[in-house]
Amino acid sequence: MAKDKQKRSALNEEVTRKYTVHLHKYVHGATFKKHTPKAVKAIRAFAEKAMGTKDIRIDPQFNRALWARGVKHVPHRIRVRLARHRNDDENTKEKLYTFVSHVPVASFKGLETVTVDEA
Numbered sequence: 393m394a395k396d397k398q399k400r401s402a403l404n405e406e407v408t409r410k411y412t413v414h415l416h417k418y419v420h421g422a423t424f425k426k427h428t429p430k431a432v433k434a435i436r437a438f439a440e441k442a443m444g445t446k447d448i449r450i451d452p453q454f455n456r457a458l459w460a461r462g463v464k465h466v467p468h469r470i471r472v473r474l475a476r477h478r479n480d481d482e483n484t485k486e487k488l489y490t491f492v493s494h495v496p497v498a499s500f501k502g503l504e505t506v507t508v509d510e511a
Contacts, residue, residue, distance in 0.1 A: 407476050409443075410495055410506045411442065411505050415435075436492075443488075451493040471496070471503065473493045473508070
């Protein structure tokens, strides 16, 4: 290593991505009355893994979209926007948080993970 390069962590950047989450595989085998709560927990785990933050905040519109068909009938797939933002609160232990919001789509055919430019 001839040059001393300071490594930059990609986790410190604010970024927004769109994902398609296959909820059906997360709730398969669960009791009917636990489908939607299990889907919410699966979304939180997915967002934590994809964005690398422990603080996950879910948009009320997204929650409404998950619960729209009741506790038993979760959508098989759902399109989500995961946005990693800086935490403005000084007394929090997490520097970043992830905001999960719903992206309504007509069809899931051909959709891939997309990084969104917020500029």
